[in-house]
Amino acid sequence: MRLVTYDGGRVGYLADDRVVDLGGLVGGHGEPGAMRRLLARWTEVRDSLPPPSAANSVPLADVSLEAPVPDPSKIVAAPVNYRDHKSEMELKVDISDLAVFLKAPSSIIAHGGVVRLPYADRRVDQEGELAAVIGKQARNVSEAEALDHVVAYTGLLDITMRGGEDRSTRKSFDTFTPLGPWLVTTDEADAADAIDLDCTVGGEHRQSSNTRHLIWGVAKLVSYISTVMTLEVGDVIATGTPSGVGPLTAGDKVSVTLSSIGTLTVTVAGSDGTVSPTGTRPSGKD
Structure with a gap:
């Protein structure tokens, strides 16, 4: 699975050339950032990710990628x-x-x-x-x-x-x-x-x-x-x-x-x- 951080700290996965939003799996704001929250739950959620749809995904070309883990503790x-x-x-x-x-x-x-x-x-x-x-x-x-x-x-x-x-x-x-x-x-x-x-x-x-x-x-x-x-x-x-x-x-x-x-x-x-x-x-x- 390819996991991305994009557009102001949102997280998702790549399905071909689309980014599927996973914000519903991480919730909350602040520290730690969304990717760290997702990774902390990864073994729990990785087998039940939402499939891509027009409602929950956007073309990769339309998003701004950020560092995948922008806030590691070290x-x-x-x-x-x-x-x-x-x-x-x-x-x-x-x-x-x-x-x-x-x-x-x-x-x-x-x-x-x-x-x-x-x-x-x-x-x-x-x-x-x-x-x-x-x-x-x-x-x-x-x-x-x-x-x-x-x-x-x-x-x-x-x-x-x-x-x-x-x-x-x-x-x-x-x-x-x-x-x-x-x-x-x-x-x-x-x-x-x-x-x-x-x-x-x-x-x-x-x-x-x-x-x-x-x-x-x-x-x-x-x-x-x-x-x-x-x-x-x-x-x-x-x-x-x-x-x-x-x-x-x-x-x-x-x-x-x-x-x-x-x-x-x-x-x-x-x-x-x-x-x-x-x-x-x-x-x-x-």
């Missing part, structure tokens, strides 16, 4: 989780040494959004990734049961400013986490360790890999993270990027395509000329 990200990315960055460490880091939820934008470069004097790269979305609270779960806590997958771009600052700073600027275009539930997505990833920038093919090459797969990531912090419904796990990262410039169109999931596309806008107030690292390494 985004947990995996640094250096492909060996080829470790090699291209000339690093001696990977996720097994670094563990995970947090990105600010305020950095999320939707499919079709605009990534804004913050400074005129800093390099900013694209990092295409698979994102896993939590559907059931997870605390101290084993690797064997970890995927039972994942409800869906989606595309993610971990936009990254290079330099010596902490990862959570360099990756948390507003607009630095494009997410979408929708969620694909785990029963319809390819297996967690068998998802193809391709990323293009300005028509140039930059990244191509498969999640079988992850150093820590999705199950290990979820299990480990759950020993550090409780994962809540709607939390987003960015699983890491393969080799092929590179600089972004104003006007670029960036797309990441994941097999069985779809294509997330954003554009890039230049900075206003502001110079970074913090130090740079000329090598550009992560």
Whole structure:
């Protein structure tokens, strides 16, 4: 099932080229948002969704898609989780040494959004990734049961400013986490360790890999993270990027395509000329 957030926080599912509204299944307003409320009830309602009709659906072309989970309690990200990315960055460490880091939820934008470069004097790269979305609270779960806590997958771009600052700073600027275009539930997505990833920038093919090459797969990531912090419904796990990262410039169109999931596309806008107030690292390494 493809689940969408659209038109001011409404939620629905895609039936061919129509969006079927599911607002009646979530009810209420405020926190958490509608998608998180839907995911919390997903196992209860997934087999009894209303069929599409003229009364409860609209053409996909007529809606404005938003980030599928616009308000996760946290985004947990995996640094250096492909060996080829470790090699291209000339690093001696990977996720097994670094563990995970947090990105600010305020950095999320939707499919079709605009990534804004913050400074005129800093390099900013694209990092295409698979994102896993939590559907059931997870605390101290084993690797064997970890995927039972994942409800869906989606595309993610971990936009990254290079330099010596902490990862959570360099990756948390507003607009630095494009997410979408929708969620694909785990029963319809390819297996967690068998998802193809391709990323293009300005028509140039930059990244191509498969999640079988992850150093820590999705199950290990979820299990480990759950020993550090409780994962809540709607939390987003960015699983890491393969080799092929590179600089972004104003006007670029960036797309990441994941097999069985779809294509997330954003554009890039230049900075206003502001110079970074913090130090740079000329090598550009992560």
